[in-house]
Amino acid sequence: MDLGQRQSVADENAERFRFAPVFAANVQRLRKQAKINKKRFALMVGIGRPFLNKIEDGTANPRLDVVVRIADALDTTPQELLSAPTDETREAHEAKPARTFSSSLGTRHSRLL
Numbered sequence: 223m224d225l226g227q228r229q230s231v232a233d234e235n236a237e238r239f240r241f242a243p244v245f246a247a248n249v250q251r252l253r254k255q256a257k258i259n260k261k262r263f264a265l266m267v268g269i270g271r272p273f274l275n276k277i278e279d280g281t282a283n284p285r286l287d288v289v290v291r292i293a294d295a296l297d298t299t300p301q302e303l304l305s306a307p308t309d310e311t312r313e314a315h316e317a318k319p320a321r322t323f324s325s326s327l328g329t330r331h332s333r334l335l
Contacts, residue, residue, distance in 0.1 A: 241304045245289070246280035248303045252296040253278075266295045 253263050260278075264271045269288060276282035277292075284292075286300075293300045 242280040242283070244306050245304055246278050248305075248307060249292055249296070250278045251307070252298060252303075256296065263295065267291045 260271055260274055264274045289300045293303050
């Protein structure tokens with residue numbers, strides 16, 4: 223592997239993790255706002271708790287389908303999860319009332335509308 227190829231691989235790795243800290247902060251903030259604990263949220267999304275820990279630590283690189291499932295569970299969009307929160311989006315989420323719903327597992331969750 224020559225220097226140009228190594229640089230390309232390094233650029234790809236940097237690009238891949240560029241959104242990880244923003245995604246991590248948004249997932250954690252919205253999950254806590256919805257008052258859903260990690261164990262329950264991991265079950266809702268269909269991932270293991272260790273993987274959720276990595277997502278919220280900013281060290282995971284989840285597939286797009288996982289990002290979509292997380293967005294659905296938090297009643298938001300993947301775009302919003304991958305974007306730095308603005309005052310406007312933060313206020314909009316804080317103003318949403320929590321609601322209770324039953325999942326396919328039969329457990330009850332509090333979730334933002």
